[in-house]
Amino acid sequence: MNISDWLDEKEADNVDVSQIVLPADMSYDEVPEETIFFKEIKPCGVLCTGNHPFSTVERFGHWYYSRGQDKRAGIHSSTMKWRLFTRDKDIALQTAKAHIE
DSSP states (O other): HHHHHHHHHHTTTTOOTTTOOOHHHHHHHHSSSSSEEEEEEEEEEEOOSSSOOOOEEEEEEEEEEEEEOOOOTTTTTTEEEEEESSSHHHHHHHHHHHHOO
């Protein structure tokens, strides 16, 4: 089963899927159909392996997965991670941009 179908099933069961955590096997097995937005704040250089604030929007069928780490967390922090599943592309993009700007 793919992510889009799984989310549809959960939504049909009246589950709020906006903040749902994907099963581990599903999140690693499926590649998004497209990445619509990606931005990372990485002032320490391309070779740095630490955590950096980022935002991304990926499309899985008719669902958009907006996720990242808020800019307010700071460089090399592992806190303030966020996620949002929605069918609305504009909401996904606005959310991602708001967390990184």
